[in-house]
Amino acid sequence: MSDERYSPDFINRQSFIELDARERATALLDVGTARELVGPFDRVESPWLAIQGVTPQSDDGCVVMKGKIGGQAAVVVALEGAFQGGSMGEVSGEKMTAALDLACADNEKGVPTSAVILLETGGVRLQEANLGLAAIAELMASILTLRKHAPVICLTAGTVGCFGGMALAAGLASYVVMTREARLGMNGPEVIEQENGVEEFDSSDRALIWAIHGGEQRYATGLADALVEDDTQQVAEAIRRLTLQGVPPVHRSSQVELYRNRIEALDTSAQWDPKEFRSLWVKGDSKEKTQ
């Protein structure tokens, strides 16, 4: 019997999913370079929660960490899924947007600075409704500006996943990195079931949910750029590789003709089997016909 049998990979792995937002952000930056900005001791909290009987958090569930990735300046912004479901409020949204804007200004000054956004979020924080939606719109604008200069990488590790308006932010990213435990989609199963009935989407069908929104499916259909194990070293390695890869020649969200044709080619008369769908949208095809 070999030793390997008793020490398989997963025993040696350090789970990334089990880390909180602060630990995740730190783990992605080169050792010893991480420095938190507008941290909990600055106490910039949501002004809208206490008046609604919700306890605010002194970092508003968003951690901004500046440092280096592969020796190059980078900012990592991580949402804390454990606080209000990682939802975007005025403060958490502005932290992410302002960090991207400052990274953009550095690029314009000749200091290459990339960004990694860690999205564990259901989208807009409904207690801050319109300011949450506005924050997402402004974040999207800032991603568009920054990604001209440096890659904006979206990492969704799980277990909250990335939904609602924040899925659009993921859609604008230069690269998307996911684990098998992560999900990415605009509308969660509960919302679809509520709006269009259980025949449209059975939100208790876990297998169906992962077959559609799960990281493996998104990667297999070319909607995510890397699929990683729940292993801190592997995640950090994927982020480093994509950071150093730089800005892609054409961003996924700009490949309108390709995706428009793909949608046009779909038969909409019945629901699709997610497995069969993989054969229609084969990973790697997305580069074949860019405009």
Add this chain to the structure above:
Amino acid sequence: MSEFTVVRGKVWFRALSDRSSSMPGDPKSVLTADAPLGQDQARFLCVVPDPHARFPCARHGEVGLEEGYGLASRVREVIELDKNKTKRPIVAIVDVKSQAYGRREETAAIFLAAAAAADAYGSARLAGHPVITLVVGQALSGAFLTHGYQANRILAFDDDGVMIHAMHKEAAARITLRSVAELEKLAKEIVPLSYDIRDFAKLGLLHKLLHVDNPENPSQEDIRNVKDELISAIEDARISPVDLSNRLESKGALETRKASLLVRSTLAAQWVERQAS
């Protein structure tokens, strides 16, 4: 939601562009036209209901897969056409009740279709096109992020049939574990929760609220006035930065978005590491 009819988009598209159908090859739910506006030839875009749409969850005016990519290609078309010319204004006429909630939509990544449209509008703005949004009815949630929220300037009618919001009342109440009545009461006290367009205006995100006598059947004078407002918003956008900084610098934002401004100043102050001395 009987107060909202989803007819206003088409009414105003026709009023402003003199057209009422989609361009060849486009889904019937995406209306695009080029029409004179002041000295310019502007591109108007609007999403309208198509009861015969291919996707069953996008037949009542929802913004779905075809709408996202349809808008994206018509916006990208003018970016390409005006590459070495004066950038024509792009006017997004908005009356959208929601994104499409469907299994097909999720499987085929509606998030990317929506991002593609937002990418196109945002890229047009960054390229120097004045992008103006005119909210004539509902502008909700992901639908508004897809169609309208990337504009340099947002105009909305000062009218009870106009609503800009993150989520419709029933769903918002359910998710935050409140009754609709409780939500309405709270929304009266807390500005960002309000469903009233006049409260929305206090957030500083709108360029202007426009008074229109009859938004569902506008008079020639109503139309003339709205065109004048669009023209002045275009002029204003042309002499201003192409980013969205105007939203946070507005008078309303100075009042209601103090926390945003504090985040920005604190983050900027800490961005560059100070050497210990």
